[in-house]
Structure formats: C-alpha cells, structure tokens
Amino acid sequence: MNRRPLSAALRVSAVLLVLLLTIAFSNPPASAQSSGALMNAMTGELHRAMTGLAKQKDGQPPPYYISYSAHDQYSLNIMAEQGAIVSSDSSHDRAADVVVRVGDPKLDNTHGTHRSSAINTVPLPLSDDAGAVARSLWWATNRGYGNALQTWLQVKTETQVRAKEEDTSPDFSVEPAVSAQEKPAVPAKIDRGQWNDRIRALSGVFHDYPHVYASFVLLTNTDDTNYFVSSEDTHVTDPHQLARIVVFATTRADDGMDLFRAQTFEARTPAGLPAQAELVTAIKQLADSLEQLRNAPVTQPFDGPAILSGRAAAVFFHEVLGHRLEGQRQRGNEEGQTFTRDLGKPILPDFLSVADDPTQATFDGTYLSGYYTYDDEGQRAERVQLIKNGVLQTFLMSRLPIASFSTSNGHGRSQLGRMPTGRQGNLIVTSTHKVPESELRKMLIDEVKKQNKPYGLYFEDISSGFAVTTRTSPQAFQVLPLIVYRVYADGRPDELVRGVSIVGTPQAALKRILATGDKQEVFNGECGAESGSIPVSAIAPAMLVSEIETQRQPQGTARPPILPPPGINAIAKPAANTKVEAN
CATH class of the missing domain: 3.30.2290.10 (PmbA/TldD superfamily)
Known part of the structure; x- marks a missing residue:
C-alpha cells in the first residue's frame, strides 16, 4: 500500500x-x-x-x-x-x-x-x-x-x-x-x-x-x-x-x-x-x-500457476488494480495512466466484477475498516461499480475532475493535514465463475501438469505491498506474502516456503485469472498514499491464476539471539513444517 x-x-x-x-x-x-x-x-x-x-x-x-x-x-x-x-x-x-x-x-x-x-x-x-x-x-x-x-x-x-x-x-x-x-x-x-x-x-x-x-x-x-x-x-x-x-x-x-x-x-x-x-x-x-x-526452506524465483486465498486475493486487487482506478491517477504528466484510455473496454476476465462500496459497514459479520458515510470533502459516500463483467466503467473520484468525469462520487479521502484525493474504501470483487475451493485446488494441479511444472504455489496470507503508478518508473507492483506453500503435482504434501515476493505488471497479471473460489474473505488494513494513511477494506474470493511471478526477498545478515530469552533454559525444538489452518 x-x-x-x-x-x-x-x-x-x-x-x-x-x-x-x-x-x-x-x-x-x-x-x-x-x-x-x-x-x-x-x-x-x-x-x-x-x-x-x-x-x-x-x-x-x-x-x-x-x-x-x-x-x-x-x-x-x-x-x-x-x-x-x-x-x-x-x-x-x-x-x-x-x-x-x-x-x-x-x-x-x-x-x-x-x-x-x-x-x-x-x-x-x-x-x-x-x-x-x-x-x-x-x-x-x-x-x-x-x-x-x-x-x-x-x-x-x-x-x-x-x-x-x-x-x-x-x-x-x-x-x-x-x-x-x-x-x-x-x-x-x-x-x-x-x-x-x-x-x-x-x-x-x-x-x-x-x-x-x-x-x-x-x-x-x-x-x-x-x-x-x-x-x-x-x-x-x-x-x-x-x-x-x-x-x-x-x-x-x-x-x-x-x-x-x-x-x-x-x-x-x-x-x-x-x-x-x-x-x-x-x-x-x-x-x-x-x-x-x-525452519521453512527459502524460495527460489518462480513463474507459474498459483492460487491466492480470498484474503490474499483481496490485498492483491487492492494493490494491483484499486490504486490504478483512483481518479487523480488519470490526469497529470507524471502519472502512468494505466487504464485511463480503457473505459468501456475489458481489463479483467468477463466473469469478474469490482465495486467500491464505503457505505457497507459489515460483511458476513466482519466489520469493515473502509466504511464511512461522508468523505473528507463533505460529499456523501457512494457505491461505485468500477468494473462490470470485466469491462471498466468508471474511476474513484474526489472533487478533482478528469477528462471523462467532472463530479465526485464520494471517494475524496485523506488523513488530517493532507488534501483529499480519490481513494479506495471497501473494494469488493465478485465472480460468476465460482467453484468449491477443493475443485480450485484440482484445477491448480491440472494447470501445473499442463505447464510441465513441478509445483504451483498457494498464497494463504499477504501482508501489504506497493504499486508504482508514475511514468518515471516501471508500471509494476510488488506484494509481500507471509504464508506460501508449494503444491506438488506428484501428490507430495504441501511444503511451506519463505522469502517470497510477488512482482509483475498489472495488465498482464489481471488477465491471467482462470477461476475463483465460492467464498469471499475480508482484508482490513491501513493504506498509505499521497493523501496520507486511511483505513481500507478489500473483499475477494480465492483466485486461480495461470501465471504469477515471484522473486526472493532480501535475506538479512544478522544472526538470531545468542542467548535464549530470560526464563528459557534451552531453545525449544522447532515446530514441524506442516500446514497451519487459516483463521
């Protein structure tokens, strides 16, 4: 973010x-x-x-x-x-x-x-x-x-x-x-x-x-x-x-x-x-x-099929897509304007739709951090249908007009001391191509075999990331997964790995989604950008993608503590490298 x-x-x-x-x-x-x-x-x-x-x-x-x-x-x-x-x-x-x-x-x-x-x-x-x-x-x-x-x-x-x-x-x-x-x-x-x-x-x-x-x-x-x-x-x-x-x-x-x-x-x-x-x-x-x-092995760079859990997909969409649909990014000589000329054109598979609805206070019993009723320019919050059946409809607007849209849709948001800009509230991804997550896993293994890869990846949790939207830098993104597994095509148990970063460019990444799960999950967090840090939420189902690119995170050189913590006579035996169920 x-x-x-x-x-x-x-x-x-x-x-x-x-x-x-x-x-x-x-x-x-x-x-x-x-x-x-x-x-x-x-x-x-x-x-x-x-x-x-x-x-x-x-x-x-x-x-x-x-x-x-x-x-x-x-x-x-x-x-x-x-x-x-x-x-x-x-x-x-x-x-x-x-x-x-x-x-x-x-x-x-x-x-x-x-x-x-x-x-x-x-x-x-x-x-x-x-x-x-x-x-x-x-x-x-x-x-x-x-x-x-x-x-x-x-x-x-x-x-x-x-x-x-x-x-x-x-x-x-x-x-x-x-x-x-x-x-x-x-x-x-x-x-x-x-x-x-x-x-x-x-x-x-x-x-x-x-x-x-x-x-x-x-x-x-x-x-x-x-x-x-x-x-x-x-x-x-x-x-x-x-x-x-x-x-x-x-x-x-x-x-x-x-x-x-x-x-x-x-x-x-x-x-x-x-x-x-x-x-x-x-x-x-x-x-x-x-x-x-x-105790998990360090990952190697990878390019192949993967599943993002609902929570991971929510963060992914917030970073990769949501920031590029903010209104002010469609004007100015510095902005990359990734989707500015794509109004009325498909930018996602036709089974996906995306809305931003800050007026929704809860989802399936979970309170949404991105909920608000009036934005920071005194405008009433509105539900905005950003993408319908894969086709781009509009942008998230503050009171800064752009060539295609002259009025606000209630998304002018800021931290105290900053000028409001168009920002996300509750980004909601829905799908018409839904399958049970067990079936999604089978589809992943089939795709791994089809591409002749030894394994695919399963991203269970993602923390945050950043999106570059200016022309002076590559139009790229990076997100930081926390829990990642290798899913082997030969039936071996899933293997936890560490040190993974997802990287790529938005237009390529968003068109590689093949199907989604049948259950949406919520990510709540804080998002930092030019108008400051604001609370946001994202909701999405699990996603199967045909190709995702990863790289290794920086390694670090400091060693673990030489002495055990006070009150601990010996460092406990490491836990087994087995999968932990998501909350």
Missing part, C-alpha cells in the same frame, strides 16, 4: 510505525459533550472570512472557496508485550484542516503539483469556547490565504510558459450543497481495568514461543466526529467509531531472514470484538506459523 519499495527489515519497522502512529488514543469521560457549539463557531468564522476577504481594497483576488474540517476525537490505546502492559493511554484531541482556494474552479492555486498549497492544519481548543475556536480558525485562514495567493501567481505563470496539458479538466468540481447533521459519536464506556487484564493476558501467550523474539498486542478504540463546513453552504456532522485489536510478532531464521506475522480484529465498539478464547486461539496459530516459517 506504500508507494516505495522497502527492505525486509524496514518493512517490519514500517508496519510497527503505521500501527502506532495512525491510531489515536483516549478514554473519554462518560459525559462527553455534544459539540453543536463547535459547528456554530466554524460556521460563523467561515462566513466572516468569506465576507471580509471579499471586501479587500488592495486588488488581491478573494478566495472563491473556503472549508473547515474539524476532527473531535476521543481515543484509548492499551499496548502489552510479554504479558505486561507497556502503555495505557487516553486522550481527547481536536484539530481542523482549513482549505483556501483562490482563482476559480477551472484554474486555481491547487493546479498540478500545487495541491498542498490550499491546506493548513491547526489544533483547536478542547472546550466549546466559540471565541477561542474562531481565533484558531482565523489564524489558519489568514495563513492559508497568504499561501494560496502566492501559489496562485506561480500557477498563472506556469500555465503561460509550459506546453498544453493532456487533460485540461478543471481543478475543482462544482457540487450541490450537502446538509447532514448526525448525532456526534458517543464515547464508548470501557472498563479500562478489564481490558488491561485482557490485553496483558493475550500478549503473554507468546511466552510459550521462545523463537518469537518481539511481539505486541494493541487495543485501540476511537470515537471520532468530523464537522465539515464550506463556503458552498455544506454542513456535515459525521460520527465514526472503530475498535481494533492488532497482534504483531517477529522472528529470525538461522540464516538471518527476518519474518513477521500480523493480524487485526475490528468492530464498531470494543464490545463487538471477539471473545478472549477466540483471540487466544488466533494468537497461538499465528505464533505456530512463525515457528514453522523460520
């Missing part, structure tokens, strides 16, 4: 960093106030800013658009390692993004590479003090207007001296005003002591696994309300709640290769998270798989 390749060691660090930095912390007082006063203060200062700046006498152009987007967030964070709590924090945070546009929707200060010139971020008072809130917004608006004016002059100069752009679409779409006043999120009532005990106990499961050298279990709960007002008379109060348990563990093989596993569990509130016994079982399975991985 990141755009740039990482070494194996840095990938582990990046996972830790994303998990710890993208999730906020707090446990609010039960009597947390509704913040109608916050919306009133934002609306009043916005009107004052637009009115006052329109009356300037110095000849400077006034802003044609201003928006305030404030996040009022209560969060809780409990983290444990090795059976002990290492942090148990709560906080209440408020901050606002102030966006100022100068020029007009056809051409403004955000043009081309200048999109970030429109945004300023400012912390807001935690109390509903209208005067204090207004003064914070005033200062950010004043600073933002100055930045916008300066960049607007640059934009006008550049348009005069540079060659005509391929896509001359406007810089901002004209949308009708939106009014949606939902009740602010009510902070969940959480028994802090009970959850401290639960997370502590879950982290202690790793005590029985001496080769798991580092691990943590993290509970986060966020109750967030977004208040959005704009000079177009849009007013949105949008609550969002998410509870999540993250389990992360690492080991190192004798040859120096670092290995990790991660798993998350999501619900709207902590009460909806799995029972303790279910979590313990899942953690034991995760730890067992790490013990097996460190």
Whole structure:
C-alpha cells in the first residue's frame, strides 16, 4: 500500500510505525459533550472570512472557496508485550484542516503539483469556547490565504510558459450543497481495568514461543466526529467509531531472514470484538506459523500457476488494480495512466466484477475498516461499480475532475493535514465463475501438469505491498506474502516456503485469472498514499491464476539471539513444517 519499495527489515519497522502512529488514543469521560457549539463557531468564522476577504481594497483576488474540517476525537490505546502492559493511554484531541482556494474552479492555486498549497492544519481548543475556536480558525485562514495567493501567481505563470496539458479538466468540481447533521459519536464506556487484564493476558501467550523474539498486542478504540463546513453552504456532522485489536510478532531464521506475522480484529465498539478464547486461539496459530516459517526452506524465483486465498486475493486487487482506478491517477504528466484510455473496454476476465462500496459497514459479520458515510470533502459516500463483467466503467473520484468525469462520487479521502484525493474504501470483487475451493485446488494441479511444472504455489496470507503508478518508473507492483506453500503435482504434501515476493505488471497479471473460489474473505488494513494513511477494506474470493511471478526477498545478515530469552533454559525444538489452518 506504500508507494516505495522497502527492505525486509524496514518493512517490519514500517508496519510497527503505521500501527502506532495512525491510531489515536483516549478514554473519554462518560459525559462527553455534544459539540453543536463547535459547528456554530466554524460556521460563523467561515462566513466572516468569506465576507471580509471579499471586501479587500488592495486588488488581491478573494478566495472563491473556503472549508473547515474539524476532527473531535476521543481515543484509548492499551499496548502489552510479554504479558505486561507497556502503555495505557487516553486522550481527547481536536484539530481542523482549513482549505483556501483562490482563482476559480477551472484554474486555481491547487493546479498540478500545487495541491498542498490550499491546506493548513491547526489544533483547536478542547472546550466549546466559540471565541477561542474562531481565533484558531482565523489564524489558519489568514495563513492559508497568504499561501494560496502566492501559489496562485506561480500557477498563472506556469500555465503561460509550459506546453498544453493532456487533460485540461478543471481543478475543482462544482457540487450541490450537502446538509447532514448526525448525532456526534458517543464515547464508548470501557472498563479500562478489564481490558488491561485482557490485553496483558493475550500478549503473554507468546511466552510459550521462545523463537518469537518481539511481539505486541494493541487495543485501540476511537470515537471520532468530523464537522465539515464550506463556503458552498455544506454542513456535515459525521460520527465514526472503530475498535481494533492488532497482534504483531517477529522472528529470525538461522540464516538471518527476518519474518513477521500480523493480524487485526475490528468492530464498531470494543464490545463487538471477539471473545478472549477466540483471540487466544488466533494468537497461538499465528505464533505456530512463525515457528514453522523460520525452519521453512527459502524460495527460489518462480513463474507459474498459483492460487491466492480470498484474503490474499483481496490485498492483491487492492494493490494491483484499486490504486490504478483512483481518479487523480488519470490526469497529470507524471502519472502512468494505466487504464485511463480503457473505459468501456475489458481489463479483467468477463466473469469478474469490482465495486467500491464505503457505505457497507459489515460483511458476513466482519466489520469493515473502509466504511464511512461522508468523505473528507463533505460529499456523501457512494457505491461505485468500477468494473462490470470485466469491462471498466468508471474511476474513484474526489472533487478533482478528469477528462471523462467532472463530479465526485464520494471517494475524496485523506488523513488530517493532507488534501483529499480519490481513494479506495471497501473494494469488493465478485465472480460468476465460482467453484468449491477443493475443485480450485484440482484445477491448480491440472494447470501445473499442463505447464510441465513441478509445483504451483498457494498464497494463504499477504501482508501489504506497493504499486508504482508514475511514468518515471516501471508500471509494476510488488506484494509481500507471509504464508506460501508449494503444491506438488506428484501428490507430495504441501511444503511451506519463505522469502517470497510477488512482482509483475498489472495488465498482464489481471488477465491471467482462470477461476475463483465460492467464498469471499475480508482484508482490513491501513493504506498509505499521497493523501496520507486511511483505513481500507478489500473483499475477494480465492483466485486461480495461470501465471504469477515471484522473486526472493532480501535475506538479512544478522544472526538470531545468542542467548535464549530470560526464563528459557534451552531453545525449544522447532515446530514441524506442516500446514497451519487459516483463521
């Protein structure tokens, strides 16, 4: 999901960093106030800013658009390692993004590479003090207007001296005003002591696994309300709640290769998270798989048939296809525009369809991280049919138009402090060529024999990856599988291998899908791109592909620990190299 390749060691660090930095912390007082006063203060200062700046006498152009987007967030964070709590924090945070546009929707200060010139971020008072809130917004608006004016002059100069752009679409779409006043999120009532005990106990499961050298279990709960007002008379109060348990563990093989596993569990509130016994079982399975991985043989480069499990296929589609269907990637001289000219043409086999539906909160009982009702530009979220029977229909649109589409479809998303762009929410892959997964395995073996290969591959779990979409680099992707098996054509038992990376180019990879399983699976995670880190989900059935290319991951040179962990007299015997059932 990141755009740039990482070494194996840095990938582990990046996972830790994303998990710890993208999730906020707090446990609010039960009597947390509704913040109608916050919306009133934002609306009043916005009107004052637009009115006052329109009356300037110095000849400077006034802003044609201003928006305030404030996040009022209560969060809780409990983290444990090795059976002990290492942090148990709560906080209440408020901050606002102030966006100022100068020029007009056809051409403004955000043009081309200048999109970030429109945004300023400012912390807001935690109390509903209208005067204090207004003064914070005033200062950010004043600073933002100055930045916008300066960049607007640059934009006008550049348009005069540079060659005509391929896509001359406007810089901002004209949308009708939106009014949606939902009740602010009510902070969940959480028994802090009970959850401290639960997370502590879950982290202690790793005590029985001496080769798991580092691990943590993290509970986060966020109750967030977004208040959005704009000079177009849009007013949105949008609550969002998410509870999540993250389990992360690492080991190192004798040859120096670092290995990790991660798993998350999501619900709207902590009460909806799995029972303790279910979590313990899942953690034991995760730890067992790490013990097996460190003793598995290292893979060799491979090019041949494979099956991706539903979860693995979901990550694969998110990386390989989803990013290339984001609207802003269809314009600009830097973008590769992989599918820009393919509207109305087949880009997948005709038995596959793909939609993105952020309005869907759950799937088969699983809460979806990519669920939201209004995007970060105040637009109502929409279900978008991206591909129907293999044929490309549309793109994921923010309020940045492209040649074929002039309006938003509710997918303008961003992290606080970033300008929204078209992003994925819940990417959903469906199929009309479905077979039971046992039959899919038989089809894999038949394809292996047909290609005269000794084995095919089965990808049980994939962590993440990156997609290159710019013209200056090859239009390629890489995804990082965690659990991979060789499936032998001669009937030998499946063999776990390690050190595998899937690589390739999207147009070739997507057309090699032969059939799918009959059960869809969910991937929940965080996706990082130019508009920041956002929660996403992907849903897909298992996929049989005629050809997939893999390469070896970086090996690493550090040896495993010389001394055993404290309290362990001898390193336990390695677990047998047998298949672990997926959760």
